[in-house]
Amino acid sequence: MTPSHEHERYDVGIAGAGQLARMTCLAAWPLGLRVAVLGSPDEPAGLVAGGVVPGNWKDPEAIRALGSVCNVVTLENEFVDAGVLAEVAASGTPVYPRPESLGVIQDKALQKALLDSCGLPVPPHVVVENPSELTSVGRDFGWPLVLKARKLGYDGYGNATCATPAEAEDAFSRLDAGEGVLAEAFVPFVCELATMVARSTRGEEAVYPVCETIQRDHVCTEVVVPARVDEDVRQEARRVARAAALAADGLGVTGVEMFLLSDGRVLVNELAPRPHNSGHYSIEACETSQFENHLRGILGLSLGPPLLRAPSAAMVNILGTTTGPSRPGLAAALSVRGAHLHLYDKAEVRVRRKMGHVTTLAGSADEALEIARSAVQRVAL
Numbered sequence: 001m002t003p004s005h006e007h008e009r010y011d012v013g014i015a016g017a018g019q020l021a022r023m024t025c026l027a028a029w030p031l032g033l034r035v036a037v038l039g040s041p042d043e044p045a046g047l048v049a050g051g052v053v054p055g056n057w058k059d060p061e062a063i064r065a066l067g068s069v070c071n072v073v074t075l076e077n078e079f080v081d082a083g084v085l086a087e088v089a090a091s092g093t094p095v096y097p098r099p100e101s102l103g104v105i106q107d108k109a110l111q112k113a114l115l116d117s118c119g120l121p122v123p124p125h126v127v128v129e130n131p132s133e134l135t136s137v138g139r140d141f142g143w144p145l146v147l148k149a150r151k152l153g154y155d156g157y158g159n160a161t162c163a164t165p166a167e168a169e170d171a172f173s174r175l176d177a178g179e180g181v182l183a184e185a186f187v188p189f190v191c192e193l194a195t196m197v198a199r200s201t202r203g204e205e206a207v208y209p210v211c212e213t214i215q216r217d218h219v220c221t222e223v224v225v226p227a228r229v230d231e232d233v234r235q236e237a238r239r240v241a242r243a244a245a246l247a248a249d250g251l252g253v254t255g256v257e258m259f260l261l262s263d264g265r266v267l268v269n270e271l272a273p274r275p276h277n278s279g280h281y282s283i284e285a286c287e288t289s290q291f292e293n294h295l296r297g298i299l300g301l302s303l304g305p306p307l308l309r310a311p312s313a314a315m316v317n318i319l320g321t322t323t324g325p326s327r328p329g330l331a332a333a334l335s336v337r338g339a340h341l342h343l344y345d346k347a348e349v350r351v352r353r354k355m356g357h358v359t360t361l362a363g364s365a366d367e368a369l370e371i372a373r374s375a376v377q378r379v380a381l
């Protein structure tokens with residue numbers, strides 16, 4: 001597997017081939033950037049990439065192979081082995097975000113400790129190494145208690161909200177991989193907010209509008225931007241998100257998930273060292289999408305403005321509701337005017353699996369949401 005122009009390397013290599021890599025590839029083409037992804041040719045990004053390095057992001061050899069054909073390596077998930085990425089960087093191919101930064105972010109306990117030590121507001125939290133400590137942690141933080149696996153958690157896989165010490169002990173045995181689990185106080189948030197902070201290797205920064213994210217069963221289902229909260233709250237969320245991305249040395253796009261409390265305080269829930277589901281709306285709704293700014297940031301190019309092109313936008317995820325071959329209702333969804341449809345071309349649908357999304361721009365959040373929901377219903381996956 002070599003780039004089409006002989007003796008040249010790919011501009012960027014992405015350690016994965018899912019939907020985030022796919023949308024990054026689609027942002028790369030108009031700029032004349034060639035992107036290689038790591039995976040198989042029939043994965044969402046394998047189908048649209050400039051090149052595919054065969055293999056799996058969990059395989060150190062495959063990561064090294066990706067590094068050997070690219071000028072810069074980046075990620076679409078935070079679980080890639082930071083030690084292997086450090087080797088790739090040491091051998092001369094820069095990796096952004098930096099492996100050191102990734103090593104902290106990919107461990108929820110280290111990430112929380114870093115944010116805390118930088119004075120950022122986070123929920124009360126502690127690492128529990130022995131299940132016998134859970135009763136006293138519950139007494140301190142109050143019940144329910146949220147337990148989180150330190151590594152490899154996503155879309156709620158790896159989290160448990162526990163109402164009693166017995167439930168917490170049960171969850172502990174499932175979530176502990178030998179280094180303890182992160183226990184957090186349950187946050188009675190008013191709503192969840194998110195934004196993306198793009199930072200370039202040349203020191204530029206662009207902060208996206210603050211959006212409101214709605215999760216069902218721990219999976220993000222809907223995003224509304226700007227968030228329907230006071231301007232003061234949006235300003236505070238921007239301040240917190242910028243500081244968090246800086247603290248974590250984020251390069252390219254960092255997604256920042258936050259909780260809004262009833263007294264107006266904003267807490268950081270977690271960081272994602274890559275483009276984020278809450279930023280998919282930016283493809284149509286912002287002057288520069290999160291995917292393009294991720295590429296610009298890691299390549300040391302000028303960042304583009306993240307400004308909204310409409311008063312409001314909404315994004316609704318298309319989540320699987322059945323299991324089997326995927327047969328999206330393309331024609332029915334496209335009959336909804338104003339709905340921008342994105343399908344990730346996954347051959348198999350599974351319950352809760354992210355199969356695509358719809359973005360709409362409108363004069364109000366309600367209008368944008370209504371159009372997007374109607375298109376998603378018609379896809380009917």
Ligand code: ADP
Pocket residue numbers: 123146148153154155156157158159184185186187188192215218257269270
């Ligand atoms: P994942 O990495 O699996 O996405 P998160 O830690 O982001 O897990 O949590 C997923 C969702 O669970 C959050 O968006 C929020 O709705 C809920 N959640 C997480 N932590 C807490 C908490 N401490 N209190 C209340 N809800 C929480």
